[in-house]
Amino acid sequence: MSTIQKFTWNWPGKDQGKPFISLTDWVNYLSKEQQEDFYKAQARQHQHRQEAIDQGLMVVDHKGYIWRDEATAIQGKPSDPIWLEYTTRYSQETGVELVITYINEE
Secondary structure, eight states, X not given: OEEEEEEEEEOTTGGGTOOOOOHHHHHTXXXXXXXXXXXXXXXXXXXXXXXXXXXXXXXXXXXXXXXXXXXXXXXXXXXXXXXXHHHHHHHHXXXXXXXXXXXXXX
């Protein structure tokens, strides 16, 4: 049985049509030094995802991340600590909340 990890976003004013501020848009407001730091962390984060794919733990498709099983999905993959700092700051400054849902498939 595989487990799909779906990502959705909530933000203040979503129901009233307030526009979504993407992570990419937010990064443009950082200093050049911070942008460079962010993009290096993002590259490391993508490498962690690729390693999980290469190990056969997950695939990525239109449904989301598809993990080998629920335990692997919940454990997840390693995350770059700098990446986590920036994504946490993004959420704090914009009010955007990432919602993760797990769906088991036969």
